[in-house]
Amino acid sequence: MTEEINSPVSVIMDFNHHQRKLRPIQIQWNNRDWRVETVGLHHQYYCGRKLVHIFSVISNGMFFKLELDTQNLFWRLLEVADGSV
Amino acid sequence: MDPSRQMHVDVNSCFASIEQLSNPLLQGKPVAVAAYKSERGVILAASREAKKLGIGTGTRVSEARKICSNIVVLEPDTQKYRFIHRQLKKVLVRYSPQVVAKSIDEFAVNFKGVEGNLISTAKEIKKEIADKIGPWLTVSIGIGSNRFLAKTASNMQKPDGLVEINSDNFENIYKKLDLIKLNGINWRTALRLQLAGIENTWDFYLASRQKLKSIFCSVLGEYWYWRLRGVEMDGKKEGSKKSYSNIYSLKKRAKSKTELLPVIYQLSLKSGNKLRRKKRMATGVALWLLLNNGSWHKVGRVKSGMVNGWEIYREAIKLLPREIKGEVRRVVIYIFDLKPALWIQDDLFGKRSKFIKLTKTADLINDKFGAGTIVPGTLIEQNKIPDFIGFGQTR
Numbered sequence: 001m002t003e004e005i006n007s008p009v010s011v012i013m014d015f016n017h018h019q020r021k022l023r024p025i026q027i028q029w030n031n032r033d034w035r036v037e038t039v040g041l042h043h044q045y046y047c048g049r050k051l052v053h054i055f056s057v058i059s060n061g062m063f064f065k066l067e068l069d070t071q072n073l074f075w076r077l078l079e080v081a082d083g084s085v
Numbered sequence: 086m087d088p089s090r091q092m093h094v095d096v097n098s099c100f101a102s103i104e105q106l107s108n109p110l111l112q113g114k115p116v117a118v119a120a121y122k123s124e125r126g127v128i129l130a131a132s133r134e135a136k137k138l139g140i141g142t143g144t145r146v147s148e149a150r151k152i153c154s155n156i157v158v159l160e161p162d163t164q165k166y167r168f169i170h171r172q173l174k175k176v177l178v179r180y181s182p183q184v185v186a187k188s189i190d191e192f193a194v195n196f197k198g199v200e201g202n203l204i205s206t207a208k209e210i211k212k213e214i215a216d217k218i219g220p221w222l223t224v225s226i227g228i229g230s231n232r233f234l235a236k237t238a239s240n241m242q243k244p245d246g247l248v249e250i251n252s253d254n255f256e257n258i259y260k261k262l263d264l265i266k267l268n269g270i271n272w273r274t275a276l277r278l279q280l281a282g283i284e285n286t287w288d289f290y291l292a293s294r295q296k297l298k299s300i301f302c303s304v305l306g307e308y309w310y311w312r313l314r315g316v317e318m319d320g321k322k323e324g325s326k327k328s329y330s331n332i333y334s335l336k337k338r339a340k341s342k343t344e345l346l347p348v349i350y351q352l353s354l355k356s357g358n359k360l361r362r363k364k365r366m367a368t369g370v371a372l373w374l375l376l377n378n379g380s381w382h383k384v385g386r387v388k389s390g391m392v393n394g395w396e397i398y399r400e401a402i403k404l405l406p407r408e409i410k411g412e413v414r415r416v417v418i419y420i421f422d423l424k425p426a427l428w429i430q431d432d433l434f435g436k437r438s439k440f441i442k443l444t445k446t447a448d449l450i451n452d453k454f455g456a457g458t459i460v461p462g463t464l465i466e467q468n469k470i471p472d473f474i475g476f477g478q479t480r
Contacts, residue, residue: 002159038109040106040107040108040109041103041106041107041165041219043107043164043165043168043169044168045164045167045168047455048451048452048453048454048455048456048458049452049453049454050454050455054164054165056107056108058108058109058110061110063108063110081108081110082110084155084157
């Protein structure tokens with residue numbers, strides 16, 4: 001079941017300069033901390049000249065789709081799913 | 086048959102596999118990406134697990150749910166698919182500079198002038214895709230001496246296949262291959278061939294040029310004769326295309342002209358962007374509507390040619406009927422008589438050049454701030470312009 005959220009969210013991010021990799025490690029949503037276990041896909045696209053990063057992550061059996069707006073560095077939680085119908 | 090220098094790369098269950106790649110919770114589960122989640126929505130891609138149950142492209146969501154009640158149905162995420170498409174292309178151009186995207190999930194790679202064994206190259210490509218994009222995304226690779234044989238080979242083993250059709254094995258393959266499995270042979274053509282005594286691909290190969298010419302009643306017979314012998318007949322340059330078309334199936338059937346305008350606008354922009362990229366112009370436009378009670382179409386001509394989506398939109402809406410008699414299910418914009426846009430014919434009072442200048446500026450603003458920032462006045466009340474990837478398209 002997928003639920004569209006589309007609201008601002010707090011995210012802790014990690015940047016590893018050795019691997020040149022960037023990934024969210026913790027999300028604060030619904031008065032709870034969700035530790036990111038897997039990043040399924042990190043993709044980006046341009047909305048006009050604004051670059052938007054999308055992180056599809058798994059935490060505690062839940063799927064989160066996070067958006068990072070590179071213009072203001074704000075995070076949004078786009079959707080949440082539990083992997084069922 | 087010449088040595089194999091053509092490769093065809095086909096992503097298995099493309100949209101569904103990408104969804105499973107991005108959401109690992111869906112891996113191993115039946116997943117379908119449908120144009121719409123509603124019962125009447127048509128499935129565009131089914132995951133391997135869903136395919137095993139008999140659910141495939143073209144199945145309705147309602148039918149799929151009857152077969153498998155716990156199938157996960159998702160709507161397309163076009164930006165995600167375009168991103169993976171670009172990543173795949175990045176991988177392929179490392180092996181050969183001649184990569185042609187045939188659609189969002191298919192690539193034709195020409196290895197003429199590039200040294201190396203294609204089987205080992207294909208294995209390296211598979212490994213690199215698994216490492217860089219993700220092991221869940223698999224590709225079927227076909228190798229042959231022309232694009233047709235490479236494509237045929239890629240269809241022979243799915244998922245994660247690797248097949249070469251060459252001078253050593255083509256006889257065995259042709260003897261087992263049904264005519265209908267050949268790319269470009271539909272059931273009607275297969276029937277026509279069978280009536281002439283051609284039962285399978287091997288018979289097709291053995292048929293003389295004269296016989297094939299008489300069956301197809303055109304030069305196509307000759308093309309098939311050479312295609313089956315590994316001669317390149319499909320490597321025509323993009324510039325030789327004489328028309329472009331864009332199709333959109335509506336989520337909710339439209340009953341009025343107002344509901345159709347955003348769709349016509351988006352289809353016109355897509356056609357116009359292609360014209361801009363190819364530096365061409367079109368002098369003909371046709372609008373085709375598929376209704377619940379039949380179909381309707383109208384063709385228009387513009388002497389001076391159309392150079393961008395705004396001009397196509399302006400002409401296309403002129404073609405709309407006064408009243409739509411029925412409910413529209415699908416809209417097609419077809420532009421034809423394409424020519425190089427070497428110069429632009431202005432009208433007597435310079436209105437056209439002003440319009441083109443204005444729309445160029447609008448395109449620049451849309452490129453900077455995102456599609457839909459500036460839209461025609463007729464669409465001001467429409468809140469959403471649809472985004473989609475058409476069959477055989479990459480954008």
